[in-house]
Amino acid sequence: MASAAGLAVPTAANYNVILLSVDSLRGDVFFPRSETPWVPAQLDVMPRLRALLGRSVAYTRAYALSSYTSMSVGAFLAGRYPGEVKRSGFFFGSYPSDVVMFPERLQAEGVRTLGAQAYFFFAPRGAGLDQGFSVWEMVPGV
Numbered sequence: 001m002a003s004a005a006g007l008a009v010p011t012a013a014n015y016n017v018i019l020l021s022v023d024s025l026r027g028d029v030f031f032p033r034s035e036t037p038w039v040p041a042q043l044d045v046m047p048r049l050r051a052l053l054g055r056s057v058a059y060t061r062a063y064a065l066s067s068y069t070s071m072s073v074g075a076f077l078a079g080r081y082p083g084e085v086k087r088s089g090f091f092f093g094s095y096p097s098d099v100v101m102f103p104e105r106l107q108a109e110g111v112r113t114l115g116a117q118a119y120f121f122f123a124p125r126g127a128g129l130d131q132g133f134s135v136w137e138m139v140p141g142v
Helices: 047-054 069-078 102-108
Strands: 114-117 135-138
Parallel strands (some): 114 135
């Protein structure tokens, strides 16, 4: 399919999107601001991620929606402010199935969604953050 300008319009079948969200990662690891004792500019502590960054769109001014993971990630996935999203509990709250997460919207459009996690809180069917993911895996051994 082509747009009015003659450009190809992407369909769900040919999307290639990776959303990488890392909890508690210092920004100067990717974007060294100056020579510092803890992250020298010449030290490449994540070479594969830095290589991916070189081929990607990077948002360098991002802010957490909350000061802790549960509320911040849930609100991020729901596309709303934390106070607008139903959840049980507080610190390790869980989100009910009637909270629509953006991966569910992607699935509804035929986009295959995958998630990989390395934090116990993200266990499948635990916090409800796996809603809308075709594949939801925990990194083994953590």
